[in-house]
Amino acid sequence: MYPFDEQRCSIRIDVPSSEQQYVYLTNQTMDCSPDVNEVFLFQLSKCEVVKGENSTHFIITLKRIPVNAIFTIYIPSLILLGICQATVYFKAEHFKTAVPVAITTLLMMYTLYTSVTRNVPKTSNLKLIDYWLLFHLIVPFFVFIILYSQEHWVYPGISTSNAIKKQKASNLEEIGKKIDYIGRYILPLVILLFVVFYVITVLIITAI
Known part of the structure; x- marks a missing residue:
């Protein structure tokens, strides 16, 4: 839908089974405040953090500025x-x-x-x-x-x-x-x- 499209960027962090007893991932919110929501030709429209059993999934939605x-x-x-x-x-x-x-x-x-x-x-x-x-x-x-x-x-x-x-x-x-x-x-x-x-x-x- 260019140039009115959205791009979803995701980062997944998994803790190996051998390290699970030493590492614990906490679920916290991401900062998408208005003073940091513009990245070059995109605007940060949504930030999500999905916490799994031994993983954390970060999802960032970027909306193109047309x-x-x-x-x-x-x-x-x-x-x-x-x-x-x-x-x-x-x-x-x-x-x-x-x-x-x-x-x-x-x-x-x-x-x-x-x-x-x-x-x-x-x-x-x-x-x-x-x-x-x-x-x-x-x-x-x-x-x-x-x-x-x-x-x-x-x-x-x-x-x-x-x-x-x-x-x-x-x-x-x-x-x-x-x-x-x-x-x-x-x-x-x-x-x-x-x-x-x-x-x-x-x-x-x-x-x-």
């Missing part, structure tokens, strides 16, 4: 996605400007994705940050498709290629208009729903 990930991953990627989505509303004559913005956003998101995956522990399951970054990789690709349909199918009469618009809209133009509608109205709603669902999921996980 502030660094929020300011270096989530906020920048959300800003990039907003800039990429804004290109859908550019005028048709700015096609040569909008496409490089979408492609640049895709490349920057891929760079961010690779840098993040390189620095986190490798696991067999997808982490929360993976879902976030994969979504931000997919959206610029769809934006590129939408921009292409706007240029060649929706507004051929005013495009930079100066193609002559036909009197009757072809089937391709009708498809382009539907894609344009999806890009202008449906895609922003999908992005909003994804962000809201993601935030709710994080709040549920952190509350457990």
Whole structure:
């Protein structure tokens, strides 16, 4: 669940049978006071001591502090996605400007994705940050498709290629208009729903 995960560290001390008559382990509480509860990128959320017959088990729960990930991953990627989505509303004559913005956003998101995956522990399951970054990789690709349909199918009469618009809209133009509608109205709603669902999921996980 990186970067909203918890790590459990445990230490078990056993007394050998040959030393049990000389050593006795007492059960005492561990100090997790607020002045010592932060360790680098983690916060001590729970300390336990489990006393066995001839052993003592120390369990320390560390909760990751996500502030660094929020300011270096989530906020920048959300800003990039907003800039990429804004290109859908550019005028048709700015096609040569909008496409490089979408492609640049895709490349920057891929760079961010690779840098993040390189620095986190490798696991067999997808982490929360993976879902976030994969979504931000997919959206610029769809934006590129939408921009292409706007240029060649929706507004051929005013495009930079100066193609002559036909009197009757072809089937391709009708498809382009539907894609344009999806890009202008449906895609922003999908992005909003994804962000809201993601935030709710994080709040549920952190509350457990």
